[in-house]
Amino acid sequence: MLVNIGVIVSLLLGLLLLFCGNLGIIRFPDVFCRAHALTKAMTLGIIFLLVATILYLGWDRTGIKVLVIIAFQFTTIPLSGHILGLIAYEKNLPRWKHGPVIQHRK
Numbered sequence: 001m002l003v004n005i006g007v008i009v010s011l012l013l014g015l016l017l018l019f020c021g022n023l024g025i026i027r028f029p030d031v032f033c034r035a036h037a038l039t040k041a042m043t044l045g046i047i048f049l050l051v052a053t054i055l056y057l058g059w060d061r062t063g064i065k066v067l068v069i070i071a072f073q074f075t076t077i078p079l080s081g082h083i084l085g086l087i088a089y090e091k092n093l094p095r096w097k098h099g100p101v102i103q104h105r106k
Helices: 002-027 031-057 061-090
Strands: none
Touching: 002 031, 031 061
16 A cells, blocks of 8 residues: 555656656757756656656566666766757857846956
């Protein structure tokens, strides 16, 4: 019973985060904001879905394989977002110009 509640909560959190990440890709104005939405929300959303898989299937061989997948996701998704941002910076893609004004101290 408690495991089923954990699975449901983890699935709902994962789906909510994936939805927010997809919404950020659609709504954000430039590639840097989109890469941020993609890496943060998608990483956590996929991790929550994989945790739900572990809770549902148990801690046998499948659970260990899912833990390896979680470790792989933690390394590859942020790295790909960083590479996308680096390529966009090197290509001088336009940035969002209507952001908050930051005053530097002298």
